Amino acid sequence: MASLTCLQLNINKELLKGQLHESRFSRVRMLGSRKPSICMSRFKNLPLLCTKNLAWESSLPYASTEDGDIIKGSNIVEPIDAEEAPEVPFLQSENDVIELKNQPSMLLRPLKWPMWLLGPSVLLVTGVIPTLWLPLSSVFLGPNIAGLLSLVGLDCIFNMGAMLFLLMADACGRPKESSSVRVSHIPCAYKLWNLGASLLGFLIPLVLLFASYKGTLQPHLPSISSAVLLGPYLLLLSIQVLIEMLTWHWKSPVWLVAPVVYEAYRVLQLMRGLTLATEVGSPAWMVEGLRGLVSWWVLVLAIQLMRIAWFAGFTSLDKQ
Template structure:
């Protein structure tokens, strides 16, 4: 843009004299040229705006902010002191907030921790006592004559009721054992997954113990096994056994699915009771005058489950040694890193 302003013009009075002749006649006449003097007049010229610069006028300097990531903090606010102050305050408050959060979390985790530990102490005595009272006491001290009244439906239901009482106690015992096996801190996860080989051979043992008596009962009903045994005596002798074995398989599948730490204890609990259950079947078979093949079948099942129970106890010992070795390796690696 260029603006032009006109300067004020001033007309002054100028007297111009001509040279006079020396003659006296001419002295009386002087030729004076009058010049009119006027007041100064100021003319206001309107400014002329143009977008093009003249060649002699320098171009104005333009300062554009560089697009740099380092100056992004200035774009947050128009006040640089406000921006720097807010960032410094946030940086200063960040460690304090994290420290306060950790303290609050630690306090919140420690408060239920003591309560849970206090509640877990009676479980170490309550769980085994419950298992003993629901499983062993009715089988060992309750007379068979008060339960078994003959080869009929009432006797079958009475025997199934005893096994259901044991199953209830075993379930409560496993829940208490799972609670005691959990870590002390609630934030820590405890997922214990059994190996595939353990699952496979355990299912093989259960299926074998289920199929063999079922095949013998089917052969007795079809006349392939002699002498034949009617359905009610067969159900009294092997019905509760087959039912409790099915419950054990379901419980083990649930512990594997939930990755509960009691997956190693579950078969030991049920198989220990199964031995007593089959021994009770031997007593009932003598009262029923069961054929020899049935008595041999029950004795074979007792031997089979004692063998499987011994293998389960060996797995418990192996797992204890494996845990000890893993813990030693963890300590050695931690000391080497430190």
């Protein structure tokens, strides 16, 4: 840097001498329009008078030896051979960075593929097969406490299978904490709709039972028979509301699937109640109430499936 400063001083002196000998302003303009290489050609042979280095230039932090080693202070660092160096993936664009972040772990990938078949199989074995193929005569012992507990036991088996299925689905769908995928926002309208549908599913059977207790609906249905028909239904509906609130609180990726799992089984549960209505001798108003509940939950299930289709299309459009 010091040598360059001295060279600049000598150049300025020569320029001043040259300007004194110029007689016309046009010639000065012509000199200024020349290329820098031409203008500086006359100063190629000028001697460099300043050779003193500054203090910070006198001792460089790095130096090299004849063998190619690098000296840093008093330590010698050997150069790294490019052939022996570990291979580092070269990222050509920002898309490569996003793909590396979103790529699932290689250790978890072999475990996720069996879950795609294991989870639905567990749901099928615990929910649909006992409800459709298990004869009710071997489980239901009549309109008494034993018959009520046997029906509740079937629903508890399904609930355990549903919980296991939701846990496996959550493990497959939840992104890692280091991933750049943002957590999907749960719309408030969706929450209100689910809570409203569940609340209406609670109110319809409770109003029927209250009207029967007051004598508005005749004939009167005994309490044990009404518990057999509507007790497991109300219990599983309460568990569904709790599961939905937990998935909303934990921001689980199964928040859109959990209602569909329970509502599909609820249709089978109410169809089972229609079969048992003839065995317990329930009146016509109870049978019509059960048919109305079946129709209501089929409608709710269809709306939930439409929401899943809408959310899948909206997510795909958002990614594009």
